[in-house]
Amino acid sequence: MNRAQLIAAMKAITDRAQAAGRDFTAAEQAELKAHMDAVKAIDGSKAIADGVAAFLGDSDAGTLDADAAPAPSAAGVSRGKAIVAQKSRPVGDWSAAFAKQHPGVAEGKAFTLPSSATFTVPAPTPIVAAAAPVGHVLDALTVIELDRGNGANYLRQAQRENAAQPVAPKALKPLKNVEMERVDAPARTIAVVLDGIPRQDIADYPDLTTFLDYELKADVLNELDHQILLGDGTGENFEGIFYTDGVLVQDYAVDPSATIRRAMARVEAKGYANTALLIGPEDFAGVELERDGAGGQYRGNVAPARGRNVWGVPTIAIPTMPAGLAVVGDLRQAILWMREQMEVRATDVAGEDFRRNQYMFRAELRAAFGIPVPPALSLIKLNNTVTLPGA
Structure with missing residues (x-):
């Protein structure tokens, strides 16, 4: 046959x-x-x-x-x-990986899924998403593959001072003091389950698997954003940017765009470059819609949303960023250690799924997060009423 x-x-x-x-x-x-x-x-x-x-x-x-x-x-x-x-269709990296490993499922041609199917998405590349109007915190960070252990152990800078001076011949050289503290960043699992998907729907709707793939990935990545920003370090939560000691804080000054510029200056005064601004979509719109002078031109660029920036710094609109807050600085100094890449698993053998002819999907990743150099980042208050998380 x-x-x-x-x-x-x-x-x-x-x-x-x-x-x-x-x-x-x-x-x-x-x-x-x-x-x-x-x-x-x-x-x-x-x-x-x-x-x-x-x-x-x-x-x-x-x-x-x-x-x-x-x-x-x-x-x-x-x-x-x-x-x-x-036959193929243009899809993203995750969907392409899925299609490569399970073409019958991805294209919706097979009459059924395997009893247990797994596909793994590629590790994201740590590049600032300057051309992406809406993205994830992950786009601005340094991502490091962690191939063993249950987390990362790193040294975090507790204090930094400049001590270099001109020195005469044979004179004692100035002594620099650098205080470092040891930090353990355990790997945390971020996961979500979707159940009750009828086998008939998988067979009848060719794009359903791609849609579910997107929904599961987006859910996990949104929670990853939340953990990187707002994890309070308790239980299974990351110690996020807003809860890390030593990160700079810029209070509201005049208007949002001026406040952002002052925060950038503080980062630069510490000797670091501003590689990215993370801000909520509505707050970003508020900055772009500010008018210069007495009701003059908008500050933002009305052209298509590519290469978005504020004060020349690549800007990423993050849906999970709390309203009235933002983060700017050298985001390369924030590190995500990827212990287990994003994995999506489909099965029909959980509980009564096999008897009911339905599938359960699970998406998860496992990672650790830390900031070895907190003064390279600054939190920003975009109005005079917002309070910092945990304050």
Whole structure:
């Protein structure tokens, strides 16, 4: 049997058991396993043929269609199999990773998901999202892969002073004092579960899996933002930026844009560059809609929202940022240690899911967070009534 016939046979066995309201018999289980092994063998042969075609330089070969009619034998073409163009759709990094590891699920072509399917998303690159109007704190941080242990142990600067001076020959050199404190940053798991997704919906709506993928990722990343900003260090929470000792604080002065500029100056006075401004979307709009002079032009750029900045500093609108507050400074000094990358798992064997023909999805990541150099960052009060978290 070819791949399509094998899948049809498995579907027939499944439909028969469902119609009878019973589990698979031992014989049916054995038959299903044999069919699934055969499908895997066919898929493996396709992957090998793709590799051979690539090795022979047939870049336009595409993928082997196991169900297509035989084609004439030629160099770079597997005998008895036709070469067809590969179907794909433009998706993001996470969705691309999912599609690569589970193409049948991602494209919504398979009649069912595997009993347990897992895909892992790539670790985000630590680049300031200067061109992204709305993003995540993660876009501005330094991300380090943590390949062992249950967290990170680092030294945090408790005090910094400049002591260098001109020195005469043979004279004693000035002594610099640097105080460091040892900090343990345990890796925390951030997770969410989505259950009760009917198998029929997965089969009937090709883009449903992509949508659920996005929703689960967004939920986890939003909570990661919240933890990086507002984790209070208790229980399973990070010690976030707003709760880290030594971070500068800029009180409200004149108007939001002037306050932001003064905060930037304080960071620069400490010897650090301002690499990013993190601000809530509505507060960002308020800054851009400020008028210069006596009701003159808007301060913000009315052009398309690319390369957004305030006072020349790349700006990221963070939905989880508390209203009236912002953070600016050298965000590269804030580190996220990624212990386990984002993983999304789908299964139908939890509880009664198998009997009810439905799936449960779980998304999670595990990471630690810390700021080795707190004075490189400044908290900002954008009005004269807001209070800092934990104050």
